[in-house]
Amino acid sequence: xxGVTQTPKFRVLKTGQSMTLLCAQDMNHEYMYWYRxxxxxxxxxxxxxxxxxTTAKGEVPDGYNVSRLKKQNFLLGLESAAPSQTSxxxxxxxxxxxxxxxxxxxxxxTVV
Amino acid sequence: GQxxxxxxxxxxxxxxxDVSMNCTSSSIFNTWLWYKQDPGEGPVLLIALYxxxxxxxxxxxxxxxxxxxxxxxLNISASIPSDVGIYFCAGQLRGSQGNLIxxxxxxxxxxx
Numbered sequence: 001x002x003g004v005t006q007t008p009k010f011r012v013l014k015t016g017q018s019m020t021l022l023c024a025q026d027m028n029h030e031y032m033y034w035y036r037x038x039x040x041x042x043x044x045x046x047x048x049x050x051x052x053x054t055t056a057k058g059e060v061p062d063g064y065n066v067s068r069l070k071k072q073n074f075l076l077g078l079e080s081a082a083p084s085q086t087s088x089x090x091x092x093x094x095x096x097x098x099x100x101x102x103x104x105x106x107x108x109x110t111v112v
Numbered sequence: 113g114q115x116x117x118x119x120x121x122x123x124x125x126x127x128x129x130d131v132s133m134n135c136t137s138s139s140i141f142n143t144w145l146w147y148k149q150d151p152g153e154g155p156v157l158l159i160a161l162y163x164x165x166x167x168x169x170x171x172x173x174x175x176x177x178x179x180x181x182x183x184x185x186l187n188i189s190a191s192i193p194s195d196v197g198i199y200f201c202a203g204q205l206r207g208s209q210g211n212l213i214x215x216x217x218x219x220x221x222x223x224x
Binding site for chain 1: 143145147152153154155156157160200202204211212214215216217
């Protein structure tokens with residue numbers, strides 16, 4: 001049971017570089033999410049998707065883009081990384097809103 | 113945005129002691145979820161609550177959905193060293209078709 005998997009697990013970027021975080025779920029969930037976790041801030045929603053081909057902004061969307069071309073995948077992109085984007089990123093999925101969401105193991109991103 | 117107030121922020125207890133933490137809000141919630149996050153891992157669901165007044169147990173863990181729908185608590189009985197981690201509450205606002213809101217977490221340390 002893979003659940004939610006995300007890659008890469010660790011990455012160091014230089015300011016201005018771009019990268020994409022990949023998320024895959026094998027639970028046939030409609031809803032997928034990207035969160036960031038910072039010390040003392042808890043989990044904050046970046047973007048989410050309610051189904052294939054749809055995306056929506058969360059609480060802290062600036063500086064990020066997402067795509068949901070396939071139901072099982074949700075990609076998070078940083079077009080021009082900034083040090084403020086140093087964080088731990090979690091992908092998650094759920095069957096429905098307000099329902100139990102399942103998290104991936106996290107991706108540690110450092111922007112220098 | 114809406115906030116969940118989770119307390120305490122941290123706890124340092126002796127093995128065998130009972131633990132209690134809670135989340136409160138000025139808003140009414142449809143759903144309360146409790147997650148645990150181990151270092152270097154993603155949050156894992158402990159207990160899900162869907163009805164006001166609901167009291168649910170999972171081993172040594174017990175959680176309740178407050179009657180007012182504005183709060184929830186999590187109790188851990190007879191703590192053990194592996195209970196160490198960060199515990200998060202999460203909830204969906206009543207009348208919202210939106211996402212879960214997360215508390216900022218309670219960091220639990222257990223001294224053997």
